[in-house]
Amino acid sequence: MSSDEQTRIISRRDLLRGVGVAAVAAVAPSTSVALDGAIAPAGAAEAVQPAATSAVRREAYENLTAVEADALEAIVAQLIPTDANGPGATEARAVHYIDRALGGALSSSRQAYSAGFAAFDRYCRMTRGASFVELSTTDQDSVLIDVESGSATGSGAGFSGSSAQFFGMVLNHTRQGTFGDPYYGGNANYVGWDLIGYPGVRTSVSAADQQLMEKGALKPNHRSAYDNEMFNKATAGNGHGEHQHGD
Amino acid sequence: MVYRTVLAAVVAMAFVGADAAWAQAPAHKILVESPTMKAGETMAKEYTPDGRNISPPMTWSNLPQGTRQIAVVCEDFDAGNPPPWVHWIIYKIPPTATGLPANLPIDTAAPMPSEIAGAVHGYNGWRRPMYRGPAPPAGKPHLYHFVVYALDAALDLPPRLTRAELHDAMKGHIIGQGEMVPTYQRN
Numbered sequence: 459m460s461s462d463e464q465t466r467i468i469s470r471r472d473l474l475r476g477v478g479v480a481a482v483a484a485v486a487p488s489t490s491v492a493l494d495g496a497i498a499p500a501g502a503a504e505a506v507q508p509a510a511t512s513a514v515r516r517e518a519y520e521n522l523t524a525v526e527a528d529a530l531e532a533i534v535a536q537l538i539p540t541d542a543n544g545p546g547a548t549e550a551r552a553v554h555y556i557d558r559a560l561g562g563a564l565s566s567s568r569q570a571y572s573a574g575f576a577a578f579d580r581y582c583r584m585t586r587g588a589s590f591v592e593l594s595t596t597d598q599d600s601v602l603i604d605v606e607s608g609s610a611t612g613s614g615a616g617f618s619g620s621s622a623q624f625f626g627m628v629l630n631h632t633r634q635g636t637f638g639d640p641y642y643g644g645n646a647n648y649v650g651w652d653l654i655g656y657p658g659v660r661t662s663v664s665a666a667d668q669q670l671m672e673k674g675a676l677k678p679n680h681r682s683a684y685d686n687e688m689f690n691k692a693t694a695g696n697g698h699g700e701h702q703h704g705d
Numbered sequence: 706m707v708y709r710t711v712l713a714a715v716v717a718m719a720f721v722g723a724d725a726a727w728a729q730a731p732a733h734k735i736l737v738e739s740p741t742m743k744a745g746e747t748m749a750k751e752y753t754p755d756g757r758n759i760s761p762p763m764t765w766s767n768l769p770q771g772t773r774q775i776a777v778v779c780e781d782f783d784a785g786n787p788p789p790w791v792h793w794i795i796y797k798i799p800p801t802a803t804g805l806p807a808n809l810p811i812d813t814a815a816p817m818p819s820e821i822a823g824a825v826h827g828y829n830g831w832r833r834p835m836y837r838g839p840a841p842p843a844g845k846p847h848l849y850h851f852v853v854y855a856l857d858a859a860l861d862l863p864p865r866l867t868r869a870e871l872h873d874a875m876k877g878h879i880i881g882q883g884e885m886v887p888t889y890q891r892n
Binding site for chain 2: 584585586596597599600603604607608609610611612613614
């Protein structure tokens with residue numbers, strides 16, 4: 459990829475660098491597999507199973523409004539796009555993850571989503587004359603850059619604090635929904651793990667597996683960490699003594 | 706008092722030195738204009754994040770003889786730590802160009818318009834290789850310096866240079882310079 463080809467809103471490479479194995483490790487409890495963070499996405503696309511095509515039928519959302527969900531679907535498709543590297547956040551069902559988590563572990567962010575999306579929609583209409591989903595890809599990129607950089611903050615759209623905070627929150631949750639354990643409702647069909655070449659949680663690793671792992675050739679097991687009895691589930695409850703996964 | 710005087714002199718010399726290193730202050734003045742902006746007047750929202758945030762059209766004339774390449778920088782000396790805050794860097798503009806059309810691509814994979822084929826973007830203050838317009842905090846108007854440089858060599862520069870890197874590369878090659886300075890303010 460030439461240097462001129464790599465810029466997107468947040469380039470896929472930046473996202474993978476930011477997420478890497480660390481994010482996977484964060485949601486995948488202790489494993490004896492030595493992950494060195496150098497897993498390359500190369501070849502991952504070929505390993506990815508054909509994901510379900512983007513939702514044509516509207517999903518029944520539990521917490522997001524239809525307008526919020528539509529905008530969020532369009533945003534995550536820009537943040538981690540479906541491209542030559544393989545499926546992205548859409549196929550991973552990152553929005554499904556966020557929607558469910560807003561009723562549980564991410565419930566403290568619900569108000570930030572409501573206020574943030576209201577301001578985001580105002581910003582799109584004020585500056586580009588249409589809702590986000592109605593904009594061209596270029597204008598969507600442009601909007602997200604302005605929101606990410608904080609330039610949208612003083613526009614009068616009504617972002618609470620910096621628009622960059624809203625962007626950061628959505629990006630963080632998109633990463634969780636794409637690369638987290640499928641148990642939580644995202645990373646559908648393991649497309650996120652396949653994208654970064656993460657072979658899955660293992661409770662034991664043979665020397666041969668280790669060698670394959672180091673070559674990036676270990677076949678993914680496509681299993682949730684919680685398919686193993688030894689791991690405790692981080693529930694999507696709202697506190698009250700339950701484990702929570704991070705925001 | 707003596708200490709203050711000496712300090713002031715040192716500070717002044719430092720600024721003079723820095724200015725000289727950057728600008729070279731060539732004698733030849735390029736006339737810089739825009740069909741949609743005027744010096745000293747407020748920029749249209751279209752060129753800011755309060756609008757579509759597209760790059761404005763620019764024109765220039767009176768390039769010095771021997772111009773082999775052109776570079777354009779937009780910077781705000783009222784912002785940045787240290788100033789200036791850079792909004793736009795574009796260079797490797799062919800000497801045949803008489804300006805920049807509006808709405809240059811923000812997707813670096815997209816080709817530049819034919820009249821500036823070969824031009825590339827450097828990094829602005831947000832570390833983005835594209836134009837991003839004024840977004841000053843509410844208060845006083847800020848001044849946006851659209852500076853055009855004429856160079857005596859076709860420098861073979863990679864994309865995504867920072868302002869400092871571009872100035873280093875241009876050092877000794879600037880044979881003409883000009884600017885126009887519109888303003889922008891948020892309430």
